[in-house]
Amino acid sequence: MAHSFPEEVLEHVFSFIDSDKDRNAVSLVCKSWYEIERWCRRKIFIGNCYAVTPRIMIRRFPELRSVSLKGKPHFADFDLVPEGWGGYVDPWVSAMGRAYPLLEELRLKRMVVSDDTLEMVSKSFKNFKVLVLSSCEGFTTDGLASIAANCRNLRELDLRESDVEDLGGNWLSCFPESCTSLVSLNISCLGSEWSLRNLSALERLVGRSPNLRRLRMNRAVPLDKLANLLRRAPYLVELGTGAFSSELHPDVFSNLSGAFSGCKELRALSGFWDVVPAYLPAVYTICSGLTSLNLSYAAVQSSDLVKLITQCQNLQRLWVLDYIEDSGLEALAESCKNLQELRVFPSDPFAAEPNVTLTEQGLVAVSEGCPKLESVLYFCRQFTNDALFTIAKNRPSLTRFRLCIIEPRTPDYITLEPLDAGFGAIVQNCKELRRLSLSGLLTDRVFEHIGTHAKKLEMLSIAFAGDGDLGLHHVLSGCESLRKLEIRDCPFGDKALLANAAKLETMRSLWMSSCSVSFEACKLLGQKMPRLNVEVIDERGPPDSRPESCPVNTVYIYRSIAGPRLDMPAFVWTMDEELALRLS
Amino acid sequence: MEAPLCLLGGGSSSGGGGGNTKHDSNKMSCYHADAESEIELGLGLSLGSGSGGGKANKASGAWGEYGRILTAKDFPSYAYGSKSPSSPTTAASGFVSVKRRPIDSVSQEGASATVSQVVGWPPIRAYRMNSLVNQSKASTTEEDKLVNGTNKNEDAMKEKMQEGGKKATDNTAKEKGNFGFVKVTMDRVPIGRKIDLNAHACYETLAQAVEDMFFSSTTSITSINATTSNEVFTFQVVLNDEFFFNNGESVIVYVGSGGEKEHGMLVELTKASKLLDGSSEFALTYEDKEGDWMLVGDVPWGMFLGTVKRLRIMRMSEANGLGMLISRFPTKECKTINKALLISLMPFKLILRQEKQNSKRDYRKPEVIGNMVFVVHRKNSLGSVTKPVKADAAAVYGEAR
Numbered sequence: 001m002a003h004s005f006p007e008e009v010l011e012h013v014f015s016f017i018d019s020d021k022d023r024n025a026v027s028l029v030c031k032s033w034y035e036i037e038r039w040c041r042r043k044i045f046i047g048n049c050y051a052v053t054p055r056i057m058i059r060r061f062p063e064l065r066s067v068s069l070k071g072k073p074h075f076a077d078f079d080l081v082p083e084g085w086g087g088y089v090d091p092w093v094s095a096m097g098r099a100y101p102l103l104e105e106l107r108l109k110r111m112v113v114s115d116d117t118l119e120m121v122s123k124s125f126k127n128f129k130v131l132v133l134s135s136c137e138g139f140t141t142d143g144l145a146s147i148a149a150n151c152r153n154l155r156e157l158d159l160r161e162s163d164v165e166d167l168g169g170n171w172l173s174c175f176p177e178s179c180t181s182l183v184s185l186n187i188s189c190l191g192s193e194w195s196l197r198n199l200s201a202l203e204r205l206v207g208r209s210p211n212l213r214r215l216r217m218n219r220a221v222p223l224d225k226l227a228n229l230l231r232r233a234p235y236l237v238e239l240g241t242g243a244f245s246s247e248l249h250p251d252v253f254s255n256l257s258g259a260f261s262g263c264k265e266l267r268a269l270s271g272f273w274d275v276v277p278a279y280l281p282a283v284y285t286i287c288s289g290l291t292s293l294n295l296s297y298a299a300v301q302s303s304d305l306v307k308l309i310t311q312c313q314n315l316q317r318l319w320v321l322d323y324i325e326d327s328g329l330e331a332l333a334e335s336c337k338n339l340q341e342l343r344v345f346p347s348d349p350f351a352a353e354p355n356v357t358l359t360e361q362g363l364v365a366v367s368e369g370c371p372k373l374e375s376v377l378y379f380c381r382q383f384t385n386d387a388l389f390t391i392a393k394n395r396p397s398l399t400r401f402r403l404c405i406i407e408p409r410t411p412d413y414i415t416l417e418p419l420d421a422g423f424g425a426i427v428q429n430c431k432e433l434r435r436l437s438l439s440g441l442l443t444d445r446v447f448e449h450i451g452t453h454a455k456k457l458e459m460l461s462i463a464f465a466g467d468g469d470l471g472l473h474h475v476l477s478g479c480e481s482l483r484k485l486e487i488r489d490c491p492f493g494d495k496a497l498l499a500n501a502a503k504l505e506t507m508r509s510l511w512m513s514s515c516s517v518s519f520e521a522c523k524l525l526g527q528k529m530p531r532l533n534v535e536v537i538d539e540r541g542p543p544d545s546r547p548e549s550c551p552v553n554t555v556y557i558y559r560s561i562a563g564p565r566l567d568m569p570a571f572v573w574t575m576d577e578e579l580a581l582r583l584s
Numbered sequence: 585m586e587a588p589l590c591l592l593g594g595g596s597s598s599g600g601g602g603g604n605t606k607h608d609s610n611k612m613s614c615y616h617a618d619a620e621s622e623i624e625l626g627l628g629l630s631l632g633s634g635s636g637g638g639k640a641n642k643a644s645g646a647w648g649e650y651g652r653i654l655t656a657k658d659f660p661s662y663a664y665g666s667k668s669p670s671s672p673t674t675a676a677s678g679f680v681s682v683k684r685r686p687i688d689s690v691s692q693e694g695a696s697a698t699v700s701q702v703v704g705w706p707p708i709r710a711y712r713m714n715s716l717v718n719q720s721k722a723s724t725t726e727e728d729k730l731v732n733g734t735n736k737n738e739d740a741m742k743e744k745m746q747e748g749g750k751k752a753t754d755n756t757a758k759e760k761g762n763f764g765f766v767k768v769t770m771d772r773v774p775i776g777r778k779i780d781l782n783a784h785a786c787y788e789t790l791a792q793a794v795e796d797m798f799f800s801s802t803t804s805i806t807s808i809n810a811t812t813s814n815e816v817f818t819f820q821v822v823l824n825d826e827f828f829f830n831n832g833e834s835v836i837v838y839v840g841s842g843g844e845k846e847h848g849m850l851v852e853l854t855k856a857s858k859l860l861d862g863s864s865e866f867a868l869t870y871e872d873k874e875g876d877w878m879l880v881g882d883v884p885w886g887m888f889l890g891t892v893k894r895l896r897i898m899r900m901s902e903a904n905g906l907g908m909l910i911s912r913f914p915t916k917e918c919k920t921i922n923k924a925l926l927i928s929l930m931p932f933k934l935i936l937r938q939e940k941q942n943s944k945r946d947y948r949k950p951e952v953i954g955n956m957v958f959v960v961h962r963k964n965s966l967g968s969v970t971k972p973v974k975a976d977a978a979a980v981y982g983e984a985r
Contacts (some may be wrong), residue, residue, distance in 0.1 A: 078704030083767075083776045135709075161711055189711065219715075273715065297715055321716075347716060349706050350783060379706060406706050437707075463705065488704070 054095035071111035097124035118143030122150035194220035216240025241271030270294035287311035329362035333369025360387035388422025402437035424449030451478020476500035494521035526575020
């Protein structure tokens with residue numbers, strides 16, 4: 001009897017429903033619930049900024065307080081998306097500036113943000129609290145200065161992994177003295193050269209922010225300043241250090257060690273650029289409380305890493321370079337029984353010969369010793385099907401498995417066979433697997449396994465794999481939960497794509513670069529599927545200057561109710577009906 | 585649920601079917617890109633038959649698998665006289681040129697690219713790579729500053745850094761804080777790219793990488809003219825575009841006929857980078873710290889790294905004031921095999937001459953000599969054959985005189 005409740009009651013009930021999925025379900029119950037829900041929705045996540053327009057968002061949800069947007073496809077991280085492709089946030093901010101004066105939070109990922117946009121943000125939203133720019137670009141420290149200067153109640157400024165142009169100046173000092181609201185500051189992506197003025201501005205800012213709980217600094221902050229900063233912020237929960245090196249001096253060491261022991265709430269540590277191993281013991285006092293440790297910039301040898309890690313009994317997340325080696329991972333498996341996430345990055349990926357002993361053994365050891373392991377990102381140079389069998393058997397609880405064998409198409413180094421069976425075992429045993437990245441020598445068989453077993457898989461990344469269209473067909477027809485599929489350098493062509501066209505509307509996006517999809521197929525897909533945007537990205541010139549059956553360089557297909565976008569650069573063509581008519 | 589979209593009707597059989605049959609035989613060949621599989625580049629996609637559905641699969645086995653080899657029958661011939669293969673007698677001068685449609689091969693086919701040659705692989709974010717490289721350089725200098733209470737750990741660490749980080753530090757002569765990636769733009773091309781300077785140790789490899797980014801291999805063989813006299817075959821392979829290949833790379837021209845490499849490798853040419861040797865329409869320039877545009881290659885590599893801000897490929901017509909471009913690097917080296925002589929190498933043409941073997945075949949008969957396959961390959965300085973530029977087949981007719 002939904003209509004016997006007054007709206008206010010329903011609204012109140014809905015306010016306890018946070019997840020987007022649940023909210024979407026609520027809105028489908030009946031018209032009145034749809035109406036009530038849309039007026040009281042405060043948070044929205046838009047996984048592809050071109051799937052919908054600002055106008056549509058504003059029309060449906062007039063009272064948002066928090067907006068998250070993602071722009072470029074994931075492979076933009078690896079330079080596969082040419083500059084100027086798109087992902088501009090400016091039209092969103094302009095529209096929201098008028099429609100949402102009470103907006104509090106803006107979270108952007110892989111979008112292009114300009115200084116003007118930042119200024120608009122800082123001036124349009126009186127109550128602005130949270131700005132997260134993840135892997136964004138296009139702005140400078142001047143834009144940051146306007147945010148600092150104008151956002152009176154700023155709580156969170158997080159620039160993780162963004163590309164910020166440093167124009168010098170001293171934007172940190174633009175935070176007014178009256179600003180004491182900061183809870184989280186992440187400037188780790190900024191440059192490694194800073195003047196003393198910047199440093200003292202940072203110190204003052206930290207000093208007057210009693211609520212500061214997360215502070216990630218950039219490399220320019222030297223070690224001898226760290227102790228002072230820590231003493232000003234003893235309630236920090238997350239800390240990203242600057243450069244972790246200094247001339248060896250007992251005073252600096254004991255000062256630092258003392259400062260760390262004062263931070264009893266510290267749970268996460270990162271930074272550690274240029275680390276001098278002799279200073280690592282300064283953090284020993286807080287190791288037992290650590291749940292997250294990011295040593296992926298620490299070029300330190302295995303024994304030093306092990307000494308540190310084995311003290312972190314409560315560690316749940318570890319990011320580390322392959323200097324840790326198999327022996328270090330074995331030690332990790334012994335000590336850190338709560339480990340949930342492991343990422344091992346390569347220290348020298350382009351070396352002809354391996355510079356460290358990091359092999360499949362390390363990951364097998366961790367899979368054996370860490371019962372809660374669910375997320376893995378592992379770069380290495382060799383692997384075997386057996387190792388994958390073992391990992392799958394040990395850890396059926398894996399939800400994210402990304403294995404990157406550095407040389408493309410590397411087979412099992414013992415049997416010289418493809419790694420189909422190994423990855424097959426992973427998808428078969430790990431029934432909750434949501435994300436998978438493949439590497440090594442792979443034939444269509446692996447895709448058969450994936451299509452058959454990976455029913456909960458949401459994101460799949462494929463490179464240099466497969467034999468032909470059948471592989472792609474297995475994936476598109478079998479993976480029921482698939483949302484994002486990204487493929488590069490595989491011999492997948494038109495047939496599988498066109499045969500599974502309807503599937504593409506159930507996914508967020510499909511990326512295929514250096515495959516064998518012809519322009520003709522793209523046109524057909526664009527014509528037949530009006531709710532898909534089919535973008536051909538090709539820097540060789542207009543696709544119709546080549547034969548139609550010529551493969552395009554990249555095709556990026558995503559579902560959209562916004563229609564073709566209007567901000568495409570010269571090297572992107574959408575295959576809508578009109579265009580297709582014009583070109584044919 | 586499959587939407588019944590059928591693009592190309594019956595379509596080719598080489599796509600779906602090929603996938604299965606090829607698997608076993610292809611196990612190793614796609615990994616070890618050996619010469620055999622290189623040559624037999626699939627003639628997939630469009631070649632006249634319109635069956636573009638199945639893409640040209642990786643090669644193995646004989647030509648026949650991939651659809652017919654094109655012969656002059658498929659194309660209009662531009663000959664002075666002869667319009668059909670069966671009447672070569674009308675070819676007065678003996679020159680028959682056959683116009684080809686460009687065949688675009690998928691870039692990765694047959695590639696056994698080393699890790700550093702592939703864009704965006706391994707999948708590591710740029711900021712992480714920059715940090716790593718700059719770190720190993722920085723760490724080494726930090727090590728140098730250590731007071732002499734160094735314990736065993738640090739010595740070992742220093743050694744390790746120098747070993748492990750050696751490659752990176754050898755490549756880096758930059759100051760701390762100077763990231764490896766710089767923007768590269770090309771005149772009249774709207775898209776800019778980024779290139780990691782730290783991945784290169786010299787101008788040659790940098791120029792090669794820049795070329796790879798902006799000049800994709802869309803060269804194809806436009807025509808192949810052949811003439812024969814009593815002693816000699818002369819082939820003139822005309823390409824539709826300037827043929828770029830890089831210093832240390834070789835171009836291998838194969839000639840085979842009827843599916844066999846009867847004549848095998850004819851010629852191996854090694855050439856200096858187009859962008860560096862002044863023979864190109866383009867010049868590679870950079871903007872230095874003072875904002876001036878300079879020609880790449882003027883200063884020692886280390887100094888260049890320290891001062892470069894971004895790169896630009898300038899069209900020569902706009903490169904006035906940069907001073908004369910002087911060819912600084914050795915240009916053509918040609919190794920001839922099977923007694924083929926390189927007569928001339930121009931941006932678009934290779935002219936080869938091969939002496940006839942005194943073999944069974946009597947080439948003096950005025951008839952179709954056979955289908956000759958010209959494959960132009962790149963082979964990098966490590967000796968491994970990289971992606972084939974073009975493969976093409978042409979019927980070659982000749983007339984003895």
